[in-house]
Amino acid sequence: MSSEATVTAANRPAGAPAGSSSPADVTMRLWRGDASGGGFVDYTIENLGGEVVLDVVHRIQAEQAPDLAVRWNCKAGKCGSCSAEVNGKPRLMCMTRMSTLELSEPITISPMRGNPVIRDLVTDVSFHFAVARRIPAFHPGPREADGTYRMAQVDVERVQEFRKCIECFLCQNVCHVIRDHEENKPAFAGPRFFARLAELEMHPLDTLDRRELISRDLGVGLCNITKCCSEVCPEGIHITDNAIIPLKERVVDARYDPIAWLGRKIRRRPSPTPAYVTAALAPAAATGEVISTEPAPRATS
Amino acid sequence: MAEYESHTLDVLIIGAGGAGLRAAIEASATGARTALVCKSLLGKAHTVMAEGGVAAALGNVWPEDNWEVHFRDTMRGGKMLNNWRMAQLHAQEAPDRVLELEEWGAVFDRTADGRILQRDFGGHRYARLAHVGDRTGLELLRTCQQRAVSLGIEVFMECKIVRLLTDATGAVNGAVGFWRESGTFVVFGAKSVVIAAGGVGKTWKFTSNSWEGTGDGHALALWAGADMIDMECVQFHPTGMVWPPSARGILVTEGVRGDGGVLRNSDGERFMFNYIPDFYAKETADTIEEGDQWYENKTDFRRPPELLPRDEVARSINSEVKAGRGSPHGGIYLDIASRRSPEYIKRRLPSMYHQFKELADVDITVEAMEIGPTCHYIMGGIRVDADTAATTVPGLFAAGEAAGGMHGANRLGGNSLSDLLVFGRRAGQYAAEHALGRPDDVEIDRTQVDAVVGHALAPFARDGENPYAVHHALQETMQSLVGIIRTESELLEAREALDALEERAAASGVEGHRQFNPGWHLALDLESMLAVARCTTLGAIERKESRGGHTRDDFPGPDPEFAKVNMVTRMHDGAVVVAAEPLPEMPDELKTLFEEAH
Numbered sequence: 064m065s066s067e068a069t070v071t072a073a074n075r076p077a078g079a080p081a082g083s084s085s086p087a088d089v090t091m092r093l094w095r096g097d098a099s100g101g102g103f104v105d106y107t108i109e110n111l112g113g114e115v116v117l118d119v120v121h122r123i124q125a126e127q128a129p130d131l132a133v134r135w136n137c138k139a140g141k142c143g144s145c146s147a148e149v150n151g152k153p154r155l156m157c158m159t160r161m162s163t164l165e166l167s168e169p170i171t172i173s174p175m176r177g178n179p180v181i182r183d184l185v186t187d188v189s190f191h192f193a194v195a196r197r198i199p200a201f202h203p204g205p206r207e208a209d210g211t212y213r214m215a216q217v218d219v220e221r222v223q224e225f226r227k228c229i230e231c232f233l234c235q236n237v238c239h240v241i242r243d244h245e246e247n248k249p250a251f252a253g254p255r256f257f258a259r260l261a262e263l264e265m266h267p268l269d270t271l272d273r274r275e276l277i278s279r280d281l282g283v284g285l286c287n288i289t290k291c292c293s294e295v296c297p298e299g300i301h302i303t304d305n306a307i308i309p310l311k312e313r314v315v316d317a318r319y320d321p322i323a324w325l326g327r328k329i330r331r332r333p334s335p336t337p338a339y340v341t342a343a344l345a346p347a348a349a350t351g352e353v354i355s356t357e358p359a360p361r362a363t364s
Numbered sequence: 365m366a367e368y369e370s371h372t373l374d375v376l377i378i379g380a381g382g383a384g385l386r387a388a389i390e391a392s393a394t395g396a397r398t399a400l401v402c403k404s405l406l407g408k409a410h411t412v413m414a415e416g417g418v419a420a421a422l423g424n425v426w427p428e429d430n431w432e433v434h435f436r437d438t439m440r441g442g443k444m445l446n447n448w449r450m451a452q453l454h455a456q457e458a459p460d461r462v463l464e465l466e467e468w469g470a471v472f473d474r475t476a477d478g479r480i481l482q483r484d485f486g487g488h489r490y491a492r493l494a495h496v497g498d499r500t501g502l503e504l505l506r507t508c509q510q511r512a513v514s515l516g517i518e519v520f521m522e523c524k525i526v527r528l529l530t531d532a533t534g535a536v537n538g539a540v541g542f543w544r545e546s547g548t549f550v551v552f553g554a555k556s557v558v559i560a561a562g563g564v565g566k567t568w569k570f571t572s573n574s575w576e577g578t579g580d581g582h583a584l585a586l587w588a589g590a591d592m593i594d595m596e597c598v599q600f601h602p603t604g605m606v607w608p609p610s611a612r613g614i615l616v617t618e619g620v621r622g623d624g625g626v627l628r629n630s631d632g633e634r635f636m637f638n639y640i641p642d643f644y645a646k647e648t649a650d651t652i653e654e655g656d657q658w659y660e661n662k663t664d665f666r667r668p669p670e671l672l673p674r675d676e677v678a679r680s681i682n683s684e685v686k687a688g689r690g691s692p693h694g695g696i697y698l699d700i701a702s703r704r705s706p707e708y709i710k711r712r713l714p715s716m717y718h719q720f721k722e723l724a725d726v727d728i729t730v731e732a733m734e735i736g737p738t739c740h741y742i743m744g745g746i747r748v749d750a751d752t753a754a755t756t757v758p759g760l761f762a763a764g765e766a767a768g769g770m771h772g773a774n775r776l777g778g779n780s781l782s783d784l785l786v787f788g789r790r791a792g793q794y795a796a797e798h799a800l801g802r803p804d805d806v807e808i809d810r811t812q813v814d815a816v817v818g819h820a821l822a823p824f825a826r827d828g829e830n831p832y833a834v835h836h837a838l839q840e841t842m843q844s845l846v847g848i849i850r851t852e853s854e855l856l857e858a859r860e861a862l863d864a865l866e867e868r869a870a871a872s873g874v875e876g877h878r879q880f881n882p883g884w885h886l887a888l889d890l891e892s893m894l895a896v897a898r899c900t901t902l903g904a905i906e907r908k909e910s911r912g913g914h915t916r917d918d919f920p921g922p923d924p925e926f927a928k929v930n931m932v933t934r935m936h937d938g939a940v941v942v943a944a945e946p947l948p949e950m951p952d953e954l955k956t957l958f959e960e961a962h
């Protein structure tokens with residue numbers, strides 16, 4: 064395998080990028096192996112420019128290592144399949160441009176360390192799916208008399224931040240509570256699921272009380288607010304500030320004051336508007352002027 | 365020979381995107397033993413790529429909207445080739461399906477009075493798309509996923525189905541697949557099987573589809589004896605990224621145009637005004653001034669031509685580029701930067717802002733995007749009964765992109781998310797009903813299973829070329845010979861090229877072992893893509909007219925005779941054959957909706 068791993072630059076088209084910042088060839092140092100062990104293998108491949116890490120991995124797969132295992136789906140940062148550690152940093156390979164990396168050195172790509180390895184860059188993510196099954200689903204109250212649910216845009220925006228999650232599990236991977244502590248996994252949901260729980264708890268229509276579960280079984284108390292999860296989130300979700308800290312507060316409140324919890328659940332609802340007002344509002348709404356002025360927070364990393 | 369892992373079920377659903385999940389939710393509610401099987405992890409399906417919204421005549425923004433208007437828009441957008449009954453059921457049931465999602469936790473953007481906000485999209489007369497910013501598909505998929513999980517539905521992830529199994533009568537009674545992780549085989553016995561395996565885009569070179577879009581569902585049904593219809597009707601979405609090369613084909617939501625973005629050629633001209641077809645002239649603005657006023661006042665002004673249905677826009681872009689008025693990388697410009705404030709763009713189109721920033725280093729609040737057509741969706745698909753989603757093979761059902769008929773010759777944006785909810789639910793319901801009507805568990809024919817396993821493992825024993833090379837050759841062939849604009853000589857050339865490619869694929873070999881071996885997976889996916897390519901090419905040769913997503917250079921206009929037929933492809937004596945068969949005829953009371961048009 065490694066004997067084929069070097070491609071010469073002989074057939075490189077004229078005008079291909081050259082120079083120190085954009086060398087003719089790049090070396091990708093990929094972890095190959097399975098649960099029983101493995102190691103890094105270098106692949107040298109032409110640097111075509113304008114690519115993301117996943118493109119280069121795919122070219123290695125097509126030209127040099129057809130059995131290289133890697134997960135991906137959307138190639139647009141929307142499905143959360145292609146998580147790996149690029150030069151030790153947890154990233155989506157499809158959203159990591161080669162031009163942002165130092166190409167004169169080998170680029171190391173390894174599987175997410177927080178999960179058991181299956182093969183090469185593919186890891187076992189079953190822990191996360193198991194946690195998802197432990198969370199009681201959304202449970203809304205009754206509809207309005209006209210058959211609708213009414214919620215204000217300001218109220219749903221808090222919830223929408225968490226629903227942007229693409230389940231890449233990068234946050235789960237960096238959280239030190241479970242990264243190297245397999246023993247904590249049964250008692251700790253991890254940041255992705257704290258975001259999910261916060262979403263449910265803050266949903267204006269939800270009626271369930273999950274506080275006991277959050278504090279006792281899912282271990283929100285084990286989080287010591289290092290914010291590593293928020294830093295790696297490709298969706299820019301403020302997991303620690305907007306999900307975990309409010310959850311911690313809520314759980315503490317619960318111990319003393321169940322009424323306070325109820326007060327938080329019952330959120331300001333817009334009063335139903337008569338039909339003639341709705342019609343008058345329609346053109347404005349159709350141009351997409353939603354009520355909030357707050358732009359949705361985005362990742363810039 | 366070794367024993368196989370096996371599972372006995374009432375309903376097996378292949379594909380865990382929106383349609384599959386919705387089918388599973390419905391089937392399991394009846395008490396049927398239901399399981400989902402999918403090639404990827406749960407929650408990664410291509411449904412996440414749907415950005416703009418889900419079309420449903422809720423009438424929240426425009427009280428004038430109702431199912432009849434939606435039905436009419438859908439049929440007109442589909443160039444009247446749609447199965448009218450599917451289009452009717454879809455328009456009637458979509459609002460309930462959307463409201464139900466809300467009950468399961470979906471959080472749509474809101475109107476000022478707290479209801480679900482709806483946005484404009486091409487071909488829809490009123491603002492009709494319920495949405496969540498520009499990530500509606502993710503919201504829909506996650507909602508159905510969380511619902512399915514809460515119902516305890518079994519999901520077999522990262523499992524590729526190789527063939528369906530049939531009983532002595534020809535009815536489908538199960539499937540054989542393998543775990544991608546281990547490469548070991550698994551047999552599913554099921555009284556009903558639902559195909560909800562999505563699209564076929566990977567058969568073309570430039571596509572918005574993920575690696576999963578290899579037409580597995582279409583091929584499985586075809587091989588099991590089911591009819592396909594109108595496989596020549598393939599949607600090239602007008603706005604895919606064209607630069608950088610690695611991002612080529614990735615979708616740019618139609619929401620950019622719905623929210624004010626316009627198309628310009630290299631002269632800066634809004635060229636769509638030169639391409640308004642007669643069919644849409646009455647409802648399309650013919651001056652820039654009128655088009656621009658429409659965003660604020662839809663009653664007194666007509667919509668700008670940038671919001672014509674996708675087939676029209678894609679062809680117009682193609683013509684501009686051919687005429688030498690394209691962008692440096694062979695696309696044209698989509699400009700929202702000069703038309704809306706940066707704050708508005710970032711709020712309305714956050715994923716697009718992010719996608720261009722990350723992948724192309726382009727700030728869409730400052731610069732125009734370079735875009736061009738990308739293979740996005742297949743309107744054609746497995747022939748189904750409109751009400752029950754039953755295919756022409758007993759025990760086999762189909763829904764979502766894998767099923768044909770709903771969208772006719774061209775799909776309107778937003779109608780696919782509603783399609784998969786409406787017909788996913790129906791497929792689940794009728795598949796369960798069919799299964800529960802059969803008291804005994806199915807009997808699996810062991811020799812069929814052994815034959816499938818032998819076939820699937822064959823690539824390891826061959827030392828032919830790498831399947832990646834054959835796949836690239838197939839994509840080149842389909843892109844250049846069976847692309848947006850087609851012509852007889854090229855289609856015949858494609859048909860011959862497919863013969864050769866089939867031989868190459870049958871000789872191709874893979875190295876390595878069975879655990880998570882993408883080369884091997886591709887060798888098997890390639891069979892599906894070749895089957896799809898064959899159906900599309902044969903249908904395209906026979907449909908000697910231009911209609912929606914099928915454009916013939918040698919027959920540039922629509923032909924009323926072809927408006928009356930589906931191009932049906934099916935297996936006959938081991939080969940795919942094609943025949944024109946009559947479309948179901950619309951009842952008179954629905955026909956009147958088209959007379960009083962606008």
Ligand code: SF4
Binds near residue numbers: 238253285290303307
């Ligand atoms: S903030 Fe909490 S959940 Fe996030 S990484 Fe740190 S310890 Fe883990």
Ligand code: SF4
Binds near residue numbers: 228235292300
């Ligand atoms: S919260 Fe962010 S980092 Fe964690 S899984 Fe979701 S998208 Fe990924």
Ligand code: FES
Binds near residue numbers: 135146
């Ligand atoms: S492939 Fe979907 S996030 Fe990277």
